[in-house]
Amino acid sequence: MGSFRRTYNFAAGPATLPQEVLERARAGLADWQDLGYSLLEAPFTGDEFKALMETTQQQIRTALALPDHYHVLFLQGGASAQFSLIPLNLLPPTATAGYVETGHWSTRAFEEGQRYGPAQVIASSRDSGFDRIPPVSQWALSEHLHYCHITPNETANGVQFQSDPDCGSVPLIADMTSEFLSRPIDIKRYGMIYAGAQKNLGPTGLVIVIVREDLLGGARPETPTVFNYQLQIAQQSRINTPLMFAVYLTHLMLVWLEEQGGLKTVQAHNISQSQSVYRLIDEDDFFHCPVIPEHRSVMNVCFSIRATQLTQRFLAEASARGLVNLAGHSQAGGLRASLYNAQPDDAVSALTSFMNDFRRRYG
Ligand SMILES: Cc1ncc(COP(=O)(O)O)c(C=O)c1O
Structure with a gap:
């Protein structure tokens, strides 16, 4: 079976599973x-x-x-x-x-x-x-x-x-x-x-x-x-x-x-993935993470765009690039990228590259 993935899925659960599984x-x-x-x-x-x-x-x-x-x-x-x-x-x-x-x-x-x-x-x-x-x-x-x-x-x-x-x-x-x-x-x-x-x-x-x-x-x-x-x-x-x-x-x-190497290995991998998104969010004022840095989730990166009128455009453009299910929880609003164990590194690089590009164009 060849790769059937056409999207990178950031859903909070049910969530991305490894293709080999x-x-x-x-x-x-x-x-x-x-x-x-x-x-x-x-x-x-x-x-x-x-x-x-x-x-x-x-x-x-x-x-x-x-x-x-x-x-x-x-x-x-x-x-x-x-x-x-x-x-x-x-x-x-x-x-x-x-x-x-x-x-x-x-x-x-x-x-x-x-x-x-x-x-x-x-x-x-x-x-x-x-x-x-x-x-x-x-x-x-x-x-x-x-x-x-x-x-x-x-x-x-x-x-x-x-x-x-x-x-x-x-x-x-x-x-x-x-x-x-x-x-x-x-x-x-x-x-x-x-x-x-x-x-x-x-x-x-x-x-x-x-x-x-x-x-x-x-x-x-x-x-x-x-x-x-x-x-x-x-x-x-x-x-x-x-x-x-x-x-x-x-x-x-x-x-x-x-x-994958067990829990210690996936933990290090998960931390590194979430840090790369949080780093980008913290670079300037365009994006915002409401959680204090010490208690931010490694699994669910919740954030927003300060210019909230851009949120729907962000979601639409992300989706057009195959980055899907990035809307925040219905009660919390904003945006959310869920990065469970099976989230591939490619997905995280594609997301940060899109966020950078979006910020450059609308910031
Ligand atoms: C932390 C937490 N607890 C409970 C639930 C509810 O799970 P379920 O839909 O399996 O009842 C969820 C679902 O997202 C959750 O994230």
């Missing part, structure tokens, strides 16, 4: 593991699919250096479903959950979390327009919090934690949807992490949940069986038909990640 997935679609039928036609109870799930789980364990007391689950409903499923599984009805509000997605998690108990915002950067991460020293962490929820990378606002925070004895839960497997993490800082797969792993709908053993055991009776962490752990995420194709693509993405 798509080609491998195509082969599995036609005839999976020489079974003579497609993966889409394979029984989820068959040995082949069970082995695929086991391998994929092991790949995640290896990539993140997960100790045995963390469980890995493949669930459905995307990351948003977890906003409700976390309290249903982990929060007694009268206990308080703490939320750090740093942008659109942490706000969504908090709003949903409030439906299940006395949720509390324990730190927020709302007043400064979500332009930074509030320092841990200023979070209202207290022993009475059952857990503390964070969104380490805010996809819509382009703000990212620069390290894994230490919350002491309060279990930390992180929505890593838009930074999952883009950098090594210090897993012992977390009680639970979860991530929708449609950024660095590919397929929508699948959410990977990694949860520490000691947090389990208190699911509310009304928790749906298929979303009960403990019951799904006991059944290897196969209480009902799993998202088979999504798990398969995740497996292929993890193979590809390993071929």
